[in-house]
Structures are given as C-alpha cells and as structure tokens.
Amino acid sequence: xxxxxxxxxxxxxxxxxxxxxxxxxxxxxxxxxxxxxxxxxxxxxxxxxxxxxxxxxxxxxxxxxxxxxxxxxxxxxxxxxxxxxxxxxxxxxxxxxxxxxxxxxxxxxxxxxxxxxxxxxxxxxxxxxxxxxxxxxxxxxxxxxxxxxxxxxxxxxxxxxxxxxxxxxxxxxxxxxxxxxxxxxxxxxxxxxxxxxxxxxxxxxxxxxxxxxxxxxxxxxxxxxxxxxxxxxxxxxxxxxxxxxxxxxxxxxxxxxxxxxxxxxxxxxxxxxxxxxxxxxxxxxxxxxxxxxxxxxxxxxxxxxxxxxxxxxxxxxxxxxxxxxxxxxxxxxxxxxxxxxxxxxxxxxxxxxxxxxxxxxxxxxxxxxxxxxxxxxxxxxxxxxxxxxxxxxxxxxxxxxxxxxxxxxxxxxxxxxxxxxxxxxxxxxxxxxxxxxxxxxxxxxxxxxxxxxxxxxxxxxxxxxxxxxxxxxxxxxxxxxxxxxxxxxxxxxxxxxxxxxxxxxxxxxxxxxxxxxxxxxxxxxxxxxxxxxxxxxxxxxxxxxxxxxxxxxxxxxxxxxxxxxxxxxxxxxxxxxxxxxxxxxxxxxxxxxxxxxxxxxxxxxxxxxxxxxxxxxxxxxxxxxxxxxxxxxxxxxxxxxxxxxxxxxxxxxxxxxxxxx
Numbered sequence: 001x002x003x004x005x006x007x008x009x010x011x012x013x014x015x016x017x018x019x020x021x022x023x024x025x026x027x028x029x030x031x032x033x034x035x036x037x038x039x040x041x042x043x044x045x046x047x048x049x050x051x052x053x054x055x056x057x058x059x060x061x062x063x064x065x066x067x068x069x070x071x072x073x074x075x076x077x078x079x080x081x082x083x084x085x086x087x088x089x090x091x092x093x094x095x096x097x098x099x100x101x102x103x104x105x106x107x108x109x110x111x112x113x114x115x116x117x118x119x120x121x122x123x124x125x126x127x128x129x130x131x132x133x134x135x136x137x138x139x140x141x142x143x144x145x146x147x148x149x150x151x152x153x154x155x156x157x158x159x160x161x162x163x164x165x166x167x168x169x170x171x172x173x174x175x176x177x178x179x180x181x182x183x184x185x186x187x188x189x190x191x192x193x194x195x196x197x198x199x200x201x202x203x204x205x206x207x208x209x210x211x212x213x214x215x216x217x218x219x220x221x222x223x224x225x226x227x228x229x230x231x232x233x234x235x236x237x238x239x240x241x242x243x244x245x246x247x248x249x250x251x252x253x254x255x256x257x258x259x260x261x262x263x264x265x266x267x268x269x270x271x272x273x274x275x276x277x278x279x280x281x282x283x284x285x286x287x288x289x290x291x292x293x294x295x296x297x298x299x300x301x302x303x304x305x306x307x308x309x310x311x312x313x314x315x316x317x318x319x320x321x322x323x324x325x326x327x328x329x330x331x332x333x334x335x336x337x338x339x340x341x342x343x344x345x346x347x348x349x350x351x352x353x354x355x356x357x358x359x360x361x362x363x364x365x366x367x368x369x370x371x372x373x374x375x376x377x378x379x380x381x382x383x384x385x386x387x388x389x390x391x392x393x394x395x396x397x398x399x400x401x402x403x404x405x406x407x408x409x410x411x412x413x414x415x416x417x418x419x420x421x422x423x424x425x426x427x428x429x430x431x432x433x434x435x436x437x438x439x440x441x442x443x444x445x446x447x448x449x450x451x452x453x454x455x456x457x458x459x460x461x462x463x464x465x466x467x468x469x470x471x472x473x474x475x476x477x478x479x480x481x482x483x484x485x486x487x488x489x490x491x492x493x494x495x496x497x498x499x500x501x502x503x504x505x506x507x508x509x510x511x512x513x514x515x516x517x518x519x520x521x522x523x524x525x526x527x528x529x530x531x532x533x534x535x536x537x538x539x540x541x542x543x544x545x546x547x548x549x550x551x552x553x554x555x556x557x558x559x560x561x562x563x564x565x566x567x568x569x570x571x572x573x574x575x576x577x578x579x580x581x582x583x584x585x586x587x588x589x590x591x592x593x594x595x596x597x598x599x600x601x602x603x604x605x606x607x608x609x610x611x612x613x614x615x616x617x618x619x620x621x622x623x624x625x626x627x628x629x630x631x632x633x634x635x636x637x638x639x640x641x642x643x644x645x646x647x648x649x650x651x652x653x654x655x656x657x658x659x660x661x
Contacts, residue, residue: 009100021059052105126481168188209270212635247320300329376398376401449476481528544575551572572586629659631657
C-alpha cells in the first residue's frame with residue numbers, strides 16, 4: 001500500500017519447524033545469506049540495472065542497501081537511509097511491516113510501472129524462495145528477473161528529500177615510534193548534506209568529512225608482488241558509486257575512491273566535496289564529483305574530479321564515458337606539471353535472460369611528458385546457465401597507462417637494486433569453463449558438484465610469457481551445507497629481479513631472477529554455517545619458485561544468538577627456500593568480538609597480529625544509535641610491533657553525528 005509519504009509492505013512468514021530462528025546478531029545490515037530474513041527489492045527506474053533493497057530478520061533487525069549493475073554483485077549494504085519496520089513473532093509464523101519514505105528512494109515521477117521482487121531466506125529448511133523466479137546461478141538480488149509493480153495511476157511524489165548530518169569529534173593520539181611524542185588532542189566539526197534535486201537526482205555535499213568510525217580493513221598476507229584491492233567503506237562515496245567504479249575491470253580501474261583522502265594507509269584530510277548523481281529521464285544516468293584535500297608533509301593540496309555519463313541501449317545494456325582528473329595546488333595556484341587525467345568508454349552487454357553478458361572498454365591516460373603506450377583496452381564475454389559457465393577475457397595495459405586516481409597495479413614492478421619502480425606493459429588472456437551438476441533424486445546426499453578449468457595468462461608487449469596459472473577445481477556442496485573443495489594449480493612466474501619471495505625482507509631468502517615453473521594443491525572444508533559453531537579449514541602444499549611452500553588457514557566462528565559473535569582465524573605460511581637455515585614463517589592471526597546489547601547499542605573489537613608487516617593491531621568500537629540514523633561512536637585503536645610487543649601508537653576518538661531529515 002502507499003500514501004503521499006510512504007510505501008508500505010506487510011508479509012507473513014509461516015514456520016512450523018520447532019527450532020530457533022538463525023540470527024547472527026542484532027546489528028544493522030546483517031548478512032542475508034546466513035540469517036533468516038525477508039527481503040524487498042525495488043527497481044523504480046525499470047531499467048534492470050539499479051535499485052534498492054530492504055530486509056528484516058525475525059528479531060526486527062534492519063538491513064538496507066543499493067543494487068548496482070543489475071544485482072550482479074549482490075547488495076551494497078554500506079549505504080544507509082532512513083526507514084521504519086516492525087516485527088512480531090507468533091508460535092507458527094512471524095509477521096513484518098515496513099514503511100519506506102519515498103524521500104529515501106530515487107525514482108522518476110509519472111511512471112506507471114516499477115519492478116519488484118520479494119524473497120525469504122529460511123535457513124532451517126536451507127531454502128531460499130522468491131516471488132518472481134530467479135535461476136539458481138544468479139544472485140537473489142538480480143533485477144532482470146523481478147516482476148512488475150503496476151501503480152493504479154502514474155505515480156507522482158512532490159516531496160524532495162533533504163537530510164543534514166552534522167558531526168563533532170574529539171580525541172587524543174600518542175605515538176611511541178620512532179620516538180615517543182606527547183599526547184596530541186584533536187577535535188573536529190563538519191557534516192554532510194543530501195539534497196534531492198529531483199526524485200531521481202541527488203546532490204551530496206560534505207565539509208571536513210571525518211571517517212574515524214569506519215571499520216578497519218581485514219588484513220591479508222600478500223604474496224602476489226602487486227598491490228591488493230580493498231573495497232570502499234566510507235558512506236559518502238557509496239550511493240551511485242557504480243556510476244564511477246563499474247568502469248574498467250578488476251585490475252583496470254580508471255577511478256578508485258580510496259585514492260581520495262588516503263595515502264599508503266595514512267589519512268589525508270579532505271576539505272570539502274560535492275557530488276551530483278542519479279537518473280535524467282528513463283535512459284540516462286549522470287555523475288559528477290569534486291573533492292579537495294589539504295596540504296600534508298608529503299604532498300601538496302590535491303583536487304580530484306570525476307564525471308561519468310551512462311545511457312541504456314538495446315534491452316539490457318549500457319554505454320558510458322568517464323573522465324577523471326587529479327590536479328595539484330600550492331599557495332600560488334595550480335601546479336601545471338603535476339596532474340594526471342584519464343578518459344575512457346565502456347560498453348556493457350547483457351541479454352534479458354542474462355545468459356550472455358560482456359564488456360568492451362578503451363581507456364586513455366594523460367600525464368605530463370608522457371605520450372606513448374598510455375592506453376588500455378579489454379573485452380569480456382560470458383555464457384551462464386544453471387549448469388554451464390563459459391568465459392573469455394582479454395586485457396592490454398600500456399606501460400604508461402598511469403591512473404593516479406585509479407587502480408592499475410600490474411604495470412609497476414619494483415627494482416630493489418635501483419630502488420625504483422619500473423613500468424611494463426602486459427597482455428592478459430583469461431578463459432574459464434565450469435560445469436555444475438544438480439542431482440535429480442530427492443534423497444541425494446549433496447546439492448551440487450562443480451568442476452572448473454581456468455587459465456590466467458600474462459605476457460609482455462612482445463608476447464613473451466611472464467605469468468601463467470592453470471587451475472583445476474572441484475567443489476562438492478552437501479545437503480547440510482557442508483562444502484569440500486579440491487584445487488590444483490600449475491604456475492609459471494618470471495622474476496625480473498632477484499627477490500625475496502617470502503616477502504619478509506629476509507636477505508637469505510633471495511631468489512634469483514628467471515623463469516620458474518611449479519605446482520601445488522589446496523584442500524578446503526567448510527562446515528555448516530547455520531550451526532552456532534562453524535568454521536573453515538584450508539591446507540595448501542607444493543612447490544614454490546625454487547623451493548616449497550605450505551599454508552594452513554583456519555577460521556572459527558561461534559554465534560551466541562542473537563547477542564554475540566566470536567571469531568578467530570589463523571593463516572600461516574611456511575617457506576622452505578634455498579639459502580634459509582630453517583623454514584621461514586609468516587603468521588596472520590585475527591580475532592573479532594561483536595556484541596549486540598540491544599538493537600541500538602553495539603560493541604565490536606577486532607585484533608590482528610601480522611608478522612609480515614610486524615604489527616599487532618587492536619580496534620574497538622562502541623556504537624549507540626540513539627535516534628534513527630544518529631549515532632555516538634567511541635573508537636579505540638592500538639598498534640604494537642610483533643617482535644617485542646612494544647607500542648607504536650594508540651588513539652581514542654569520540655564522534656557524534658545527528659541525522660536531520
């Protein structure tokens with residue numbers, strides 16, 4: 001139902017299994033796939049590409065998120081918005097009601113049809129169901145399979161959304177290494193504004209933004225020789241972020257918002273920023289963003305701009321253009337020779353049934369005093385059914401395709417002798433074939449068997465092989481959701497420079513430059529994630545360059561339903577490399593505690609012990625949501641070196657933000 005302010009939804013979820021519901025915690029934005037839940041999916045634009053998701057679990061905990069790129073990657077839950085819900089439990093069912101303000105949605109006035117779907121996750125039966133059928137090889141949030149919501153008359157809402165979110169912070173910091181410093185007291189004030197220019201076009205403004213309450217990244221052991229990608233978690237950059245972030249491929253990103261306000265893990269203060277994004281008419285999407293950062297000890301002021309235009313073509317495809325600019329400034333104005341620019345175009349192809357999907361792109365970088373081999377192009381095509389998945393991908397990245405505000409890691413290779421980074425172009429070919437078998441008999445012990453063959457091949461600009469992986473994988477998923485996977489790898493790696501392949505800066509582990517061919521295997525076992533105690537164990541062994549490497553990876557989670565979750569994971573690598581007197585160990589240990597005292601008071605602590613970067617980190621966060629979308633955060637962080645466990649730095653920050661809509 002609806003009135004002039006809200007879209008209303010009620011649902012009855014029947015249940016005759018006399019077991020407790022599976023609830024991970026009382027914390028907002030729970031993981032849908034591991035919790036009993038009911039979900040709503042809305043595509044107000046009827047473009048099969050962009051939409052909104054709202055869900056509740058049987059304890060009334062809310063979850064909301066954005067659906068981007070047709071739901072290919074699921075739901076982006078970092079997005080937060082104001083809406084209301086209530087749940088009541090009965091002996092044989094639970095009943096929910098939602099009230100979603102139209103000012104929290106984006107849509108075009110005058111439309112008679114939206115697209116919509118409803119889903120329920122019933123983990124006690126290991127059953128997922130939806131109102132409009134979705135093939136099992138696609139995500140439950142896939143918009144192309146939604147049904148139709150027909151309004152009784154062309155829908156019009158005259159209300160525009162305006163939200164003001166001011167904040168204040170205070171805290172103290174203390175450094176111990178390389179030298180101990182006195183306590184440094186900090187304070188800040190700033191805020192965001194969200195202004196609905198139209199019902200489908202939004203203006204976001206920020207002044208002196210502070211992201212101290214954002215959760216820390218989960219550390220991983222990096223043995224790849226290249227930089228790792230970590231997702232954006234800061235809320236300001238999330239809405240309509242796919243307008244910018246979906247350009248390119250996983251390793252050819254012309255724009256990556258984490259390059260703004262962060263440098264090598266250190267915060268670079270942002271003075272202010274603005275972003276205009278959304279739909280213009282039925283077929284066009286536009287986005288423009290400008291951010292300006294302060295001068296730091298290591299860099300002058302920076303101005304970042306990005307603009308994108310995307311148009312729906314054919315029945316379920318898009319074509320878009322993106323332009324990105326980074327410009328340095330000093331007290332006298334812009335620094336003419338210190339800039340980097342990028343322009344590119346992407347064509348995204350999808351059939352209505354999503355069996356066929358693909359992409360083609362061409363990007364061009366503009367950097368002072370660089371004029372050759374500064375482009376990238378790529379194509380991707382995939383065929384997907386419940387049983388078969390076939391993929392082809394090619395990429396070419398020129399050695400001068402420099403993306404200061406993007407993520408293109410593989411063209412950079414560090415030369416340890418000259419202590420410089422050298423650039424090298426590359427070609428990539430990436431075919432894959434997978435077959436999934438689903439048993440026809442109801443009494444079968446398993447749900448599916450999957451067989452995969454995958455090749456990831458890199459050459460230089462002269463087509464000389466530099467890296468290659470041949471991967472074969474078998475995955476067995478049992479009816480009780482336990483999973484067993486066996487993986488076999490055949491590798492070739494060419495080292496361009498003598499290098500410590502243990503990545504521990506041990507001079508005794510230096511492996512000579514040259515080509516190396518080696519094989520290894522991995523076995524993984526995943527337990528029933530519906531149980532209060534669940535875990536995953538993975539063991540790996542085999543050749544590694546001119547030596548051997550073994551790895552054990554264990555993660556355990558205990559759920560004290562619904563008030564707490566306790567997790568522990570251990571990842572240890574052991575290297576047997578010529579020149580080492582004994583095996584070299586790399587250890588990464590992480591533990592996490594999440595406590596939900598109520599649906600509005602949460603406490604979490606995350607500890608990470610990482611010998612690769614010689615750091616032991618503690619990050620604790622207390623959150624009190626005293627009013628819808630308004631929070632008080634108390635965040636404590638502490639860092640020690642792992643050798644002597646002596647402190648490096650620590651800090652305490654208090655942040656209060658208040659949502660006015």
